[in-house]
Amino acid sequence: MEPSKLPLIAVVGPTGTGKSDLAIALARTLDGEIVNSDALQFYRGMDIGTAKLAPEERGGIDHHLLDIMEVTEEASVAQFQTQARTCFEQIRSRGRVPVLVGGSGLYVRAALDIIDFPPTDPAVRQRLEAEVERHGEAPLRSRLAAVDPISAGRKLDLRRTIRAVEVYEISGRAFSSFMPERRYFQPAIQIGLNLDRTLLHGRLAARVHRMDEQGLETEVRGLIPAGLRTGRTSSRAIGYQQYLDFIDGKLTRESAIEATVIATRKFARRQITWFTADDRVTWLDPTEDGIIDRALEHIQQGTIHS
Known part of the structure; x- marks a missing residue:
């Protein structure tokens, strides 16, 4: 398979399934470079x-879009789209194939699909956040239900609820109206990895315990002076939020580990729901023999039929 004739390849799926390992193997075999979408x-x-x-x-x-932000910064899907597509062009210019890998569903779609991003206004968002501080979540959620029942029905968390109302106030359009049809901006193949639920849960629990042993507490303590507590995204990240509570004496180490395991399992469940809704994803079981060959076979078939 000649790299210049291959479509963009994406390795997706829930956390803990071995996406990075498969992406590296594919990049090595196909003369590719990896673009992170986590x-x-x-x-x-x-x-x-x-x-x-x-x-x-x-x-x-070569890996791209790792370690590109400080913990005080807030990630932007629209900005990521530009960065990812710039990486794709640069990789192509070197005669290689881009391999996108990660489990952040909206970021994967931003990289792969034609998407019209909703507008943003920090001043509007800050005003809405202040309203929630004064009056609680209920009035904001009622407002969203009135102007965008589809988004309200998705039971968004508070952050996304604020974002949905922000978008409506700025544009007059429902937040849900910005989600596009599933249409690639250029030819692409998505390979998804998933596991039996019991096995996946066991892997995730083991991984969290391994993170603790590797020094997650020390890592979190080291990021506090860099502004971790004030980072809107970073401070709420799974593991980091729980270990901040441990450091603050709100949780024991054991309860921080358990809370992280539970949050990770819930996150994996959301990832599975997101990616299985996309019928363009071909699913493979990473525990079965010959996964690399099966992935390459699918890429070959997809290339022939594209």
Whole structure:
């Protein structure tokens, strides 16, 4: 398979399924370079808690969009789209194939699909946040139900609810109206990894315990002076939020570990729901033999039929 004739390849699915390993193997075989789409791996210093591969673990493959932000910054899907597509163009210019990897569903779609991003206005958002501080969530959620029942029916968390009302106030359009049809901006193939639920849960629990042993507490303590507590995204990241509570004496180490395990399982469940809704994803079981060959076979078939 000649790299210049291959479509963009994306390896997606829930956390803990071995996406990075498969992406490295595919990049090595196909003369590719990897583009990260895990939003938390954008942050410098957030390594253990995001399962970020160390440079020596990246198989000699060039990785892009890792460690590009400070923990005080807020990730932007629209900005990521521009950055990812710039990476794709640069990789193509070197005669190689881009391999996108990550489990942040909206970021994957931003990179792959034609998307009209809703507008943003920090002043409007700050006003809405202040209203929630004064009056609680209920009035805001009622307002969203009145102007965008589809988004309200999705039971968004508070942050996304504020965002949905912000979008409506700025544009007069429902937040839900900005979600596009599933249409690639250029030819692409998505390979999804998933596991039996019991096995996946066991893997995730083991990984959280391993993160604790590797020094997640030390990592979190080291990020506090860098502004972790004030980071809107980073401070709420799974593991980091729980270990901040542990450091503050709100949780014991054991309860922080357990809370992180539970949050990780819930996150994996949301990822599975997101990616299984996309019928363009071909699913593979990473525990079965010959997964790399099966992935390459699918890429070959997709290339022939595209």
